[in-house]
Amino acid sequence: MSTLAHTMMTAARPADSGLASSGDLDRYPYVEAPGADRVGPPSWEGAETELGRVGRRTAGSRGRGLHGQLVQQLGQMIVSGDLGADRPLVPEEIGQRFEVSRTVVRESLRVLEAKGLVSARPNVGTRVRPVSDWNLLDPDIIEWRAFGPQRDDQRRELNELRWTIEPLAARLAAGHGREDIQQRLSDMVEIMGHAFAQGDGLTFSRADAEFHSLLVQLAGNRMLEHLSGIVGAALQVSGAPATGCERPGESCLTHHARIVDCLAAGDAQGAEAAMRQLLTVHPEPGGVVPAPREH
Structure with a gap:
């Protein structure tokens, strides 16, 4: 065995802090009206009120600012079951809840759709898909499942x-x-x-x-x-x-x-x-x- 081989195996690896970079919020210009009537909306109980408070980030969403953090938050909620299958995801409600722009919401939902977590159809809207449709080998979904039920x-x-x-x-x-x-x-x-x-x-x-x-x-x-x-x-x-x-x-x-x-x-x-x-x-x-x- 060469000295170089042993040195390579014992060398320490640099740590990845995984810290999110700060950024300004492009917020919706309105707030949710109290007492608004809705049919079957998602429950945002317990969700983070500010995306900047999301500390743990996956490799797939690292370094993407608010967009990546919203993908992370919604993905975790879907995988954990907080947002069950066939639940509607209303972009306006998501934007109000997490205080982000329409663009951020739209792009985040597109990423989740590509992972098989949600589907968007005309006249139906965006809904959570069943586990059988998820891309279970996607790095983000793997990590979300690893920290969920x-x-x-x-x-x-x-x-x-x-x-x-x-x-x-x-x-x-x-x-x-x-x-x-x-x-x-x-x-x-x-x-x-x-x-x-x-x-x-x-x-x-x-x-x-x-x-x-x-x-x-x-x-x-x-x-x-x-x-x-x-x-x-x-x-x-x-x-x-x-x-x-x-x-x-x-x-x-x-x-x-x-x-x-x-x-x-x-x-x-x-x-x-x-x-x-x-x-x-x-x-x-x-x-x-x-x-x-x-x-």
Whole structure:
């Protein structure tokens, strides 16, 4: 293992503050009339009165000012169920409630429509769509679900998806003789072993993440690689481990080394089986997690 490889794994990553930039509000020039009669409007109870107070921002809406913050606020309300399916979203009410311009509301609803969260039709207006219509692999929706009541379902679904992707990637990777990547995989296992011996959990997890990224790359399927990246990022957002092991352990190291050996030998079935074993190993000694349900 090269000194450079170890240095890369132990180098600290810069933190992203995620702070929203300030901006002037382009407000509606009127206020909501008290006692106005409406049929089935959304309930804005508990929503932020000023978008500037929204602190946590997703990667998809970061850096977009009021527009991004309104997308964030409405998206969270829809995903959490505060705005249920088929509920009407009246632009004028949204503008009044959040004190933003018609343009901001219009553009925000367009973004939500592109994500499958709402639909806009002539003579019907804009309404919230059912979960079955949502783009569940959209980064914003992933994060909104991660902090809402659907968190457990999302983590289960993501783990099941990963349990399908990575064994397949291991099987495909065994058919590619990329010695450079196979050497890097071996380096990652060696780094993990050193980190485990030294009690360095951070370096261990970074090498583990790099191992899985390299393996999917070695599979030679770019669509699979793209999907794996989405799932891995989503697992991190959801609070689930995005690597083979939640914490360092001997069994984790053994399975990683077995995968490398199978790849070097061109043993596709062995590599796939070793990956399945790795993904079902529980971080606690002697424990396992069940494989995803058969449908």
